[in-house]
Every structure is written in structure tokens, then in C-alpha cells.
Amino acid sequence: MKILHTSDWHIGRTFHTHSTLGHLREVLDALVEIVRSQGVDVVAVSGDIFDSATPAADSYALLEHALRAIRKAGAVVVMTSGNHDSATRLGFQSEWASFADIHVVTRYNQYLEPVTIADAEGPVNFYGIPYLEPALIRHHYPDVVLRTHEQVLGFAMQQIRADLTVRGGRSVVLSHCFAAGVNASDVERDISAGGLDLVPASVFDGPDYVALGHIHGRSTISQRVRYSGAPLHYSFSEAGKPRGGWLVELGATGLDSVDWVDLPVPRRLSVLTGDLDDLLTDDTYAENENDWVSAILTDQVRPLDAMRALQKRFPYCVALEHRPSVTAATTTTTYAERVRAKSDPDIVAGFLELVRNGVGPTEFERRLVAEVLAADARATEMTA
Known part of the structure; x- marks a missing residue:
């Protein structure tokens, strides 16, 4: 039988x-x-x-x-x-x-x-x-x-x-x-x-x-x-x-x-890991374009509207996780202790490192922060 x-x-x-x-x-x-x-x-x-x-x-x-x-x-x-x-x-x-x-x-x-x-x-x-x-x-x-x-x-x-x-x-x-x-x-x-x-x-x-x-x-x-x-x-x-x-x-x-x-597998399951730009442009992933896709993004900063972008290439992308490749080291120091006696630009830079998993400001962002702080200082002097 x-x-x-x-x-x-x-x-x-x-x-x-x-x-x-x-x-x-x-x-x-x-x-x-x-x-x-x-x-x-x-x-x-x-x-x-x-x-x-x-x-x-x-x-x-x-x-x-x-x-x-x-x-x-x-x-x-x-x-x-x-x-x-x-x-x-x-x-x-x-x-x-x-x-x-x-x-x-x-x-x-x-x-x-x-x-x-x-x-x-x-x-x-x-x-x-x-x-x-x-x-x-x-x-x-x-x-x-x-x-x-x-x-x-x-x-x-x-x-x-x-x-x-x-x-x-x-x-x-x-x-x-x-x-x-x-x-x-x-x-x-x-x-x-x-x-x-x-x-x-x-x-x-x-x-x-x-x-x-x-x-x-x-x-x-x-x-x-x-x-x-x-x-x-x-x-x-x-x-x-x-x-x-x-x-x-x-x-x-x-x-x-x-x-x-x-038995046949009507649609494969693929877990893809990498920076958003790589997932969207790398020919390596061409074979996964019709799979069910779970994407793990390793960008240091969470990309905006990443799911919409991914679904243009992978229409069956159904899951998304942000897992930066570099993360900040853990510490027991409080935020107040870390910013004490620091300049305003250093405080802003430290905040960006905190929310970006260890990645500080770019050169453009440093210049922008400096300009904003300088403009604020001038406005304070004029009203004093």
C-alpha cells in the first residue's frame, strides 16, 4: 500500500x-x-x-x-x-x-x-x-x-x-x-x-x-x-x-x-541584506525580483520611504527591517554627563551620533549647524 x-x-x-x-x-x-x-x-x-x-x-x-x-x-x-x-x-x-x-x-x-x-x-x-x-x-x-x-x-x-x-x-x-x-x-x-x-x-x-x-x-x-x-x-x-x-x-x-x-514552490522566499542603494541597483538581486522579499537595510541612517522604493524593484517585498552595519558602543554614562562642558556644535554632533547609531554629522551638516548657531548668536546680541 x-x-x-x-x-x-x-x-x-x-x-x-x-x-x-x-x-x-x-x-x-x-x-x-x-x-x-x-x-x-x-x-x-x-x-x-x-x-x-x-x-x-x-x-x-x-x-x-x-x-x-x-x-x-x-x-x-x-x-x-x-x-x-x-x-x-x-x-x-x-x-x-x-x-x-x-x-x-x-x-x-x-x-x-x-x-x-x-x-x-x-x-x-x-x-x-x-x-x-x-x-x-x-x-x-x-x-x-x-x-x-x-x-x-x-x-x-x-x-x-x-x-x-x-x-x-x-x-x-x-x-x-x-x-x-x-x-x-x-x-x-x-x-x-x-x-x-x-x-x-x-x-x-x-x-x-x-x-x-x-x-x-x-x-x-x-x-x-x-x-x-x-x-x-x-x-x-x-x-x-x-x-x-x-x-x-x-x-x-x-x-x-x-x-x-x-512539491512546487509557487513563489520563493528571499531575505536580502544590504544598503538600500545596493538592493535597488545591484544586478546580483535580479533573480529575486519576483520572490517574496524580506529586506534588511544596513544603512547607517534609516532611509525615508524605503518600502515604496523597494517595491518598485521587488513588487512582492513584504517585510522591512533596519539593522545598521555599525552601531554605537553601549555606555553607562548619562546624556547629561556626556554633554556637560561641551560646546553647542559638539552637543549637536553628539545628538546626531546618538540617533544615528554612532554616525555623526556630515561636513555639510557641520557648516549648516555653525551657520544656524552664528545667526542665533547675532540675533541674541541685537536684542540684548
Whole structure:
């Protein structure tokens, strides 16, 4: 059986106020082509289908388009809810969807009812564990200590292993969590607060493959426990990280192979660093003109209207940071102490150094200050 492991579609998410629906549709269409060309039997989507608990109508439309295309390409769909999803909204009419081999797992105890799909070698049991927040489910099990995410998933996996002992066959688990041993970017919503914490990989002992979601970059915890990452880049911290999914093949006795399959990147992410003039004129940056751009300006003085200027060359420049290449040395001396017994020109020069990160006045500015101070002195004498 061939399984395509994907996750974190985040349908409806914006990228610096720009809609990502068009790019995500392009990527999901490419995913469908992988299903068709590789003869994928099951597409497993491990949570965060939507980016919001209240998706807009066009987000639903894109999900419908993707699911219809995957089924037409010949694969069964098994998906779970993540921490961004509303389990109730995502699971609405899931019973009827299952008749079309689209299995949406969102109820807190639905993992006890595996989706069983057979191939020539026998049954494969897919145990979908929706995102389970301890505070919202512990009242269902008053005799069990469920204060942390590790305890919740440990309890769920204990039940799954018990079911497998009786049921038999090969098995795949889908879970949306923060497993120990991976590095998050600045996109993943923190689920470690309020008692939710990292989940050790040992919690997932037993199944032939564990398809994880939540972390947006691909990651291999072990040969059989992996993150696929998100199909799109949603942050500049993800720039350069590949987008795709894991093509998992189960043989008669369990896991045979896991291979990475790439998805297209509709628009690259580039972080460009330099003086404004260099970014606007240097031919080196010509290849970045159609990228999403985050610009880090190293000019000593913050340029005026820099974003407007950058967007003339880089129309998709969406982030700007001023980080001077030279900064003033830190000191504990107060401003009053620094200007005491100094002349007026020296005080002005010191002020300019302060606000310009160590860069004092130009020669023109020195002459201008001298002229202004001289004119002020003459005006004072005339009124004395």
C-alpha cells in the first residue's frame, strides 16, 4: 500500500496580508498529480486543514476542490483536525463523507474506531488522533491523569496498541503534536503553554508508521515517525526549506520504504541584506525580483520611504527591517554627563551620533549647524 503523508495545509492563511489560496491550489493540484503518477492508495493529512476555526467560504471551496481531485485520482483520504481547526466545523457531515472514502477524524475518541483499508496483503488500520487539548477532554476520563499533551497521547496510544493486539494487521497513526527532537519555526502556534508540552517519540511505539503534523518543516524523528511539514512556505524562517510530502510504502509485514516527494514552490522566499542603494541597483538581486522579499537595510541612517522604493524593484517585498552595519558602543554614562562642558556644535554632533547609531554629522551638516548657531548668536546680541 502506498500512502502520501502530508499535513498543515492551513487553508485560508495569509502571508503578510496577501492571500495564499491561489498558490495553495497550485500546490495541491501538484499533490494530486503525485497521487495519480505514483499510484497512491491513501492520502493521510495530519491536522491543521484550515488556518482558522471559522474558515471563509472560499477556503471551504478549495478544500472541496482538493478532496474531489484526490478521490478522482484514485486515493482514499484520511484526515484529522489540528489545533488551528474547529473540530466541529471540520467534522460536519463527516459521516456522509466517509461513504465517499473521505474519512475526517475530529471527535475526541474517534481514534478507537480505525479506518480500515485493505490491499492485496490484507488490512491496514488508520488510527486518526485529532488534536486533543487536555483541558477539554480530561472530564471524559475522570479516573485518568491527563494534564499534559504527553499524558493525553500516551493514553490514546495505549488504547490503540490494545486494539491492535486484538484486531491485528498493519497500522498507521496520524497525530498533530509537538514531538521532542524537532526545531519549530516562528509560525507554529505554541502549544506548550498551559500544561501542554513536548511529546517524546517513545509515546508512538507500536504502529508501522506515524504521520505527524504541526511542525512546518519536514523532520525525521525515526524511520517510522516523521513530520511532512506544510505544503507552502508561511514564514521567512522557512525560506530554503523544501516543500513536499513523504511517500510511504507498506509491505506484507510492515514498513518497506519512505521516500520524499517534492512539491512546487509557487513563489520563493528571499531575505536580502544590504544598503538600500545596493538592493535597488545591484544586478546580483535580479533573480529575486519576483520572490517574496524580506529586506534588511544596513544603512547607517534609516532611509525615508524605503518600502515604496523597494517595491518598485521587488513588487512582492513584504517585510522591512533596519539593522545598521555599525552601531554605537553601549555606555553607562548619562546624556547629561556626556554633554556637560561641551560646546553647542559638539552637543549637536553628539545628538546626531546618538540617533544615528554612532554616525555623526556630515561636513555639510557641520557648516549648516555653525551657520544656524552664528545667526542665533547675532540675533541674541541685537536684542540684548
